Amino acid sequence: MSNLSDADIAQLKGHLQHASIACAERCLYQSAKWAAEMLNSFESSDENSDTEVESPMSESNDTPLHSQPGILDINPHEARLDAKDLHKYLLAKTFFDCREFDRCAGVFLPHTLPKIPYTSSTAPSQDTPRTQPSSSKGKGKAAAPGKSASLTNTLLNTSQKALFLSLYAKYHAGEKRKDEESEMLLGPADTGITVNKELTGISATLDEWFALRRVDQDSAENGGGWLEYLYGIVLAKGKNEELAKEYLIRSVHLYPFNWGAWEELGDLIGTVEELAAVLPLLPKNMMTYMFHIYQSQELFQSTQDLENSIVRLQMIFPQSAFLATQRALIAYHAKDFDGASQTFAQILRAHPLRLNALDHYSNILFVLGNRPLLSFLAQLTTSIDAFRPETCIVAGNFLSLTSQHEKSVIYFRRALTLDRSFASAWTLMGHEYVEMKNTHAAIESYRRAVDSNRRDYRAWYGLGQTYEFLGMWQYSLFYYQRAAALRPYDGKMWSAVGACMARIGKLDNAIQAYKRALVAGSYYEGGGGGSFDSGESGGMAGLGGGVLDPETLFQIACLYERMYDKEECAAYMELVIAQEEGVSSTRDDELEGNASFRSSTASAPDAAGNGFSGVGVTATTSKARMWLARWSFSKGDYQRSAELANELCQDGVDVEDAKALVRDVRARMEADNA
Template sequence: MGLLTAKDILQFREQLQVAIVKCSERCLYQSAKWAAELLDSLPSPSPADLLKAQSSQTTNIHNVFAPNLDPVEAALEEKELSKYLLAKSFFDCKEFDRCAAVFLPESLLSGLLSKGDESASPATGKGKANASAPSDAELPEISQKSLFLALYAKVISGEKRKDEDSEMVMGPHDLGTIKNNQLLVVSRFLTRWFAERKHDNGEFATNQGFLEYLYGMVLVKEKNDDAALEFLMQSVHLFPWNWGAWLEITNLVSRVEQLNKVAPHLPQNIMSFIFHAHASVNLYQQAQPLAASLNDLLSIFPTSSFLLTCKALLNYHSKDLLGAEQDFSHILALHPQRLDALDHYSNILYVLNLRPKLAFVAHLCSSIDKFRPESCVVIGNYYSLLSQHEKAVQYFRRALTLDRTCLSAWTLMGHEYVELKNTHAAIESYRRAVDVNRRDYRAWYGLGQTYEMLEMHAYALWYYKKAAGLRPWDAKMWQAVGCCLQKMGQEQDGIKALKRALLADSYYDTSANSFGSSGDRMGQMDPEVLFQIAGMYATLGQAQEAKAYMELCMAQEYGGAANAEAAGVGDSSAIHPDSPGGGSDGEGDGGARGGGTTGEGTGVTVATSKARMWLAKYAMHAEDYETANRLATELCQDGVEVEEAKALIREARSRMEQGNMVE
């Protein structure tokens, strides 16, 4: 993205102002807020540029408030202005049924749409039948703005009634099966509306893009994803500044390949650029071009809370927790009253065990708005850090009472139920999280953990593989797969999975430098993973491979693979060649770790001590009593397995003395 001129900045400024007004007129408050925050982050234009822009206006009316350029729509809007103002006032007061009835009274809707075949869209998909017009009555002549407001009010009314009819969160009758009964009415109406505006060549008459967005949103709720994506893409072509439409597209894109397939068909403007960066972060991408894209966008919108959040989440997903914490701290300093995404911030503080800072954020959220889902999640995380798991569950349930699609609350509540040993409730929480977002690897991983606790390893393995598929470069996912395979007696496959875990760590270490991390873990491997691989080789009877990995495990005390020689460890490069493929990121090279900068080492750990014990016993078996004595002596100094180590020392010295006597 090249440098922007003052004229470009002024153009963005005007387009965002128009977007705020248009979204506000249609009660799309979240999209209006997003555009307003982005507008506020633009650098202020110089007085000379402002004066020049004002002089170019032909009238005293700002372009934001200029009448509709479509003469037909402008005439309809002028004619129904009083009704529109009445309907909007009802919507603002949350009287959604009254708002819809101003333009679409129930008697009119029942006459238009009664006795029709159930349908969701004119497009086929998910087993839906095509709609047949249920009535010959003509659709009312309403402007697109008023029609959107009325139908949107219908959808919101249905969502409100669905929440009211739902049982208590995680209660005995809470099956998550309550549906929005207004979706069918809105879907049928829009099916007819679009059918009547379709030309013989298959193209639609010129629209404003908002009804396409509404139809796409309804189709998403009806699980007709292909047709929904088609209408949402039409919407962003007609009006690219409605962030709600881009969010719906983001939720429909479940894989990087799908994102790359959709991208060329989107409008090529800055909104598409922002969407691509946001969708890539949501898909847990960590490539260097993504960081560069966000930096380019931040050069245009330097204080944008949305883009700064994307940058923080990028660091979070790439395991740079300290960098992510600093980014969120910066956002909080810039926008101290903003609660959006603070649930992610609380997760980071929880993992870093920063209790005072998490207490501060929880208190801040409570003082601003204690009945926001984000506030409840932050407070729940604070109680979880204090090991008050019942209170944590209480706050996560409160967050879900406020918003049943709050993904963080479902997943975190599952974690709390695992801590409380309530596996049934944990599984249900994780399943509901997956229903909200099938890309949530934490929920899939949680399901795997819970089934592993129940010793149902086949189920656990399936869920772990789902999590690993979503996070192919996360060592924790592959380690879980490997351990599960080991418990199922599939050591050979388990070894491959654990070697993939080592490669995954290597990927994060090398990519960490791209995001400004210190990269201090380069050359360091997880001794626990190395010990597990060695143990599986031992089970398979491959003693030499087991010995090589035990030595490599022990070498991590001294600073990693590159210091293996200094630690007296033999060549261990066999770790890489038979690992699963490196993938498309180019990080699967066998030498990814071998010659990197080394860290300071892990020091003595339980895994390295167990490896030292295994090697001492192996040396005894191989009649290398000097090595056995040295390793056992080191174990005594470590203070781990001291009694067994002393026994080994006595036996080794005894054998050496016998050998000397024979000589």
């Protein structure tokens, strides 16, 4: 991948240049920006050149765009239609740029114009018989085939570029009206089920267009995949996801450099298994390679292979902010918050005016509790563009960190007013409503978050936690399981599942979930967090270095006690107090009989086998020590009971109970000696 020849680099630059122009022509501005940024992220080779600009030697080796083979290969029929529609296309594009979407669509699709009300010149005369309305109605019904014929004629005589722009304008007009009908955010009319009413018409038009192109195969060649891309969007909005995948895959085969098509395809992939099933269907080129990296990051993968893949791509695009962002997000999902923060800081220094993904950077600073840097980031983004969703997220996170939750909600609502599909804003607003004890609004916010992005594990976890506050354990368990499915290596998710299982009486399942939490915790070093940590920092993972979470071990022990398995309970209580000084390889013999635990925590010791530093004395370890002291007393092991009780007296936890136990032990030992 990194050993591209000069010719390969030149061809890649040509494709990216064409992609930026072609996407901009079709008003796909985000895709055009992505292609232009990638085009300018190659290693600059002309900075130290002494060649004069006017010199013939200054001409680039890159072939001019319009003469590069394979980039603008459209058939003569489409070329003639493009030339014929040029003036009207320029008019339609200016309408789109001015956000006059209906006017833009009406340039090439006049049959979609709204009906004009009667005026004095169009109204029927007073002498018209009263039967005329019914007659007109009948004529309207009879005219339906004529309208279909008119649409067919329009589709056959309109270039694909013009048709795409017209239908894309209709789509945006429908989205705009949908937001207007929803009115105030989370208001009475904002139910989350308002639909884009233009989707049906767009779908019908594209259905007919594809049917015509199946008949006229010559006109179907080299369409660029743009209409397939738009049809994929429409199908996805209509919840026809499998067919949407087919059309988006067809689109990226026809034109791989439309990054928007890859993003839409990624939105339809919810699991690693689905990604593995889709990859063989994609074209074998660099864009698929880049999509694999992007989608793996979106699915919270953080493997060394993925890291190496980004490094290889960065050898080609060393100045790419996009690739650096993917690297930072991978570290973020792996809970390497310090590493992710450093990468984002480097991106910010290299691109100080770039706001993309700074909302994730603010999440990291929030988890780290870095108030000064988060304050600086909020001031910087506000000075650049105060009305970008990312800016509002950064400001909202800063206000949340300073416990100004009401003001924080205002900024998250502002972000959603600017873009209602901004899933992270819904999730963060749900967190703030939880802090404000407004569970109804929190649940609605989380639901809207998972509607926008079903891969947002924080929203699923938030729903579980909110229902747990309400005592609705079955609901809570369902949402925690969804979060755990998305984050199978996050101990906090499995601990939550285990707690709910225990609440509803499924003790065996609860024990298995807690053991899964112990295994998962060894994958992350963890970090700190606030009162409502949103799943950002794992509970047991925060102990770092592979140390087992004493609280999780204690919960497992308590579950075994509820199952009347005192021996297994005692084994786990021993493990709890062993975490004070760390688990040493020399203690393995103490758990010789506990095969179930050894198999479930096989990955816990470090590579050197030297064990781990402990967590010190905690309230949980003291409770485990007290339980073991009493259990030893009940078994008649007074020496062991006295040792544990004396340790409790020194720890300063449960001192009175420990002293009482010491007195009981001494009395019993004296009675036995007597």
